[in-house]
Amino acid sequence: MAAHVAVLVSGSGTNLQSLLDHPVTGPWIAVVVADRPGIAALDRARAAGVPAVVVDWSEHPDREAFGRAIHEVLLEHSIEYVALAGFMRILPGELVRSFEGRILNTHPALLPSFPGAHSVRETLAWGAKVSGATVHLVDDQVDHGPIVLQEAVAVEAEDDEESLHRRIKETEHRLYPEALRLLVEGRLKVEGRRVHVLDGNGDPP
Numbered sequence: 001m002a003a004h005v006a007v008l009v010s011g012s013g014t015n016l017q018s019l020l021d022h023p024v025t026g027p028w029i030a031v032v033v034a035d036r037p038g039i040a041a042l043d044r045a046r047a048a049g050v051p052a053v054v055v056d057w058s059e060h061p062d063r064e065a066f067g068r069a070i071h072e073v074l075l076e077h078s079i080e081y082v083a084l085a086g087f088m089r090i091l092p093g094e095l096v097r098s099f100e101g102r103i104l105n106t107h108p109a110l111l112p113s114f115p116g117a118h119s120v121r122e123t124l125a126w127g128a129k130v131s132g133a134t135v136h137l138v139d140d141q142v143d144h145g146p147i148v149l150q151e152a153v154a155v156e157a158e159d160d161e162e163s164l165h166r167r168i169k170e171t172e173h174r175l176y177p178e179a180l181r182l183l184v185e186g187r188l189k190v191e192g193r194r195v196h197v198l199d200g201n202g203d204p205p
């Protein structure tokens with residue numbers, strides 16, 4: 001199946017790498033879009049031979065203009081699905097609605113606990129014993145849409161932000177290609193907040 005997927009990034013791009021390296025999702029990635037120049041994720045895209053585009057957040061007057069510029073790139077590449085992979089900007093509602101049910105995000109916590117940009121730090125500060133990874137569909141609120149895949153990661157007594165995030169990312173790197181595959185194969189049935197994973201024949205498991 002040929003799918004056209006865009007991956008949006010802001011940083012190191014290890015989740016992008018897991019999508020690129022996965023034998024199913026890798027060939028689907030038609031473009032990588034970064035919100036700033038000079039990040040490692042762009043090097044990963046180029047190393048994989050995937051077009052890498054910078055839509056610089058700082059060069060746009062507001063979120064709507066930034067969103068329109070991203071939308072243009074998505075249209076140029078005939079994008080059908082979008083994967084946010086460490087993308088640190090909130091997409092404008094108009095763009096989210098244009099791709100409704102076709103945008104995924106990965107988050108390093110067990111949503112709805114610890115949404116936002118500092119979830120691992122806040123997990124440790126709260127003293128939680130369990131964290132994890134959540135892959136969810138994107139709606140118009142931050143870290144909020146229906147959950148596709150989710151897996152727990154234990155918090156160890158000696159963990160700091162770096163060590164806990166590293167273990168959570170190992171889980172994200174497994175879950176994210178799987179979730180993208182399920183989405184593109186049309187195997188996600190969304191009922192309100194609940195996402196059912198259909199088997200290969202389109203039937204409930």
Ligand code: GRF
Pocket residue numbers: 010011012013014015016085086087106107108169172
């Ligand atoms: C991941 O933990 C992702 O869930 C969060 O930011 C991190 C990005 O890491 N939103 P990377 O750029 O994929 O290495």
